[in-house]
Amino acid sequence: MAGIVVLILGNIAFQVAAERKNPRVGVFIECDGVRLHYIERGDAAAPCVVLFHGNGTMIQDLILSGLVDRLAASYRVVCFDRPGFGYSQRPRTRIWTAKTQATLFAKALDQLGVRNPVVLGHSWGTLVAIALALQSDYPVRGLVLASGYYFPTFRIDFWLMSGPAVPLLGDLMRYTIAPIISWAIMPKLIRMLFAPRAIPPQFKNEFPISLSLRPKQLRAAAEESAFLIPVAAQLALQYQAIQCPVRIVHGKSDQLIETDQSRRLHEMLPSSLLHLIEDAGHMVTYADTAEIADAVAALAFTSPGRAPLGGGPTRFARRNYFRS
Template identity: 70%
Template structure:
């Protein structure tokens, strides 16, 4: 066997071991962090969600951002705050947490909104208020733009609404590329993601520290699974095109809109929310000082109050 053949063989063996290791890691992560809520199957997709509060109270629906899952909104305190006077449904969006994300569909914000509109109707939910954080704001907007499922208002936190040059998001989309992305996701991507995660979390929560409760309770291992890395990479790739698609449609939003943004957000500039507030007639904007991208932790009580006030 030549030297080149030995090198190729070693590389192949390493790749096989990495693939097997990541499959085992994914199984262990899901066993350590089993589903905490219920499931509803809609349009061939199994969605995981939690249902809190009184069933006959006004309903609010919560959508998390890219790369995370419903535990994020639980740890922030929003679920508990809203459950005092509402029925709260908080979903794992497709591909995150314990919700499925079939590869047969392109999961834009519009596609996700169609899925959730059907799921909510299936659950008997009518005229909810909807909150979206970060990428979840686009799903909330897509729901508000639908004519077949009325909602009483939306709260948008730390959203990206207008396209601009964001090379960082394109670079994060690599694991979504067919075949090449699959190889990356099942080999080195989980390792790289694990190494950069601490600095990413500091950036998201900056200028505040990462809360101890988040560190202790958030199931990090679920975010490092190859299938969730694919969902996160796809949404990084979709972010700018979806914002470009929606830009001309914002004036068509007929329900009240409440905007929240951290004044020191280092991921998505607060100017995004200022600009959206200017084009929406029925909107209000609150810029939260000493808060970054995770404004849901910095201003949870006011966000809950804004949702409760939607009529």
């Protein structure tokens, strides 16, 4: 018992120290009883791009990739810490599926005066982006989906990572051994996410890993690991109802989520465009930032809910893509 108490107090102290070392980078908005942390960059009068990060990361991931600055040169960019990550709250009174998050973000974007955005999601964030596009009361101009998991498959690794989300036992794990285990496996996990490329220096030197190891963020990450397969199964029944144009990007060498996930989604959405990036892993946002920015540009000036005409003069439109 004494050892458990020491671990709990140590993890609480670690969380406080991590937040002092890595203060928030944005501002807060209160929406539907949830405090959301976000940044806004670029021209407020320009078309808007909304960015959703993946599981386990936060706003800083998309900043360090260069996407935020690149897109802010031409667009209004709004980037959130999704619930439970970074400095956004994740109340335990809700089950935070992709649909629950999308409903919250639709209200938050309305409060910010954002309508008809291009929505870019990476990894778990692709499910939130899709769920937002399926909201009947919130128009989305287009989707850019990077490294997504869209169809249920047998993945024992996701279930194994969901332990800290289990009530009571998971709470004890999060404040005792889970941060230590996560710290130990983090270097290998990060190498796998970026493989076959090296970890970019800006990520290695500047990403606030200590924030990712806080007990409250470990709960959010564990919940999303547990929800991934059922959420994908639920959304897979609705993909054909997506009305806006879709651009799909995936690294050919992704070691976390198989490329076939993006191929299958592309086949289900005949008007979509798919680009598989050579020599790129799961963190495709770092592997070809310009390519993804071009995907946004191809959609930014189209009519909401309609496929773009003529493809536009962007590099994304000029390249060769797999079509069904």
